[in-house]
Amino acid sequence: MTKKEAIENNPVIDIFRKCQNLNKKEENKMLRKFEYVERVRSTGYEMKEPGFDLPKRSTKKSAGYDFINPERIEIPPYKIGSKPIMIPTGVKVYMPDDEYLMLVNRSSNPKKKFLVIPNSLGIVDADYVDNPDNEGEMMFAFYNLSEETVVIEKGEKLGQGIFAHYGITDDDNAEGERVGGFGSTGK
Secondary structure, three states: OOOHHHHHOOOOHHHHHHHHHHHHHHHHHHHEEEEOOOOHHHHOOEEOOOOOOOOOOOOOOOOOOEEEOOOOOEEEEEOOOOOOOOOOOOOOEEEEOOOOEEEEEEOHHHHHHHEEOOOOEEEHHHHHOOOOOOOOEEEEEEOOOOOOOOEEEOOOOEEEEEEEEEEOOOOOOOOOOOOOOOOOOOO
């Protein structure tokens, strides 16, 4: 038996490797969390209650975390050439480096409110959090396809966030660093 085979077949080494993997899983669990951004936690002079809940799942089998609208907003009807209405959530997210958060529409928004997300979903990268432009505050982008202004009241559900892992190619060599917020990684 070679030295390499002896190490690979050693039960103590195997237990050590399993413990390392468990520790990594525990680290990843601890890294995934939502927090309020500063603008909803502070007046600039003193701390304040944000007045809305952090995203949470509605049932134990829900894939998505429901985002709550932090303030009343009006979304005018879409006109050709108009930009989507960006709705700040008041929330940022921490997650492991090999994950992203998909921001998706609620199933009831298109049917009941005629609200659609222009690019179908939003992607929040792990390095978006704490960026210098907006502290990593996530936003939902909506078009209102009805003929009347749609109001989303404070406390209503906006959309959902779903965590997902991603893979990289064997020859990946990305080394860039995020230097800003929304749309800051290039043209």
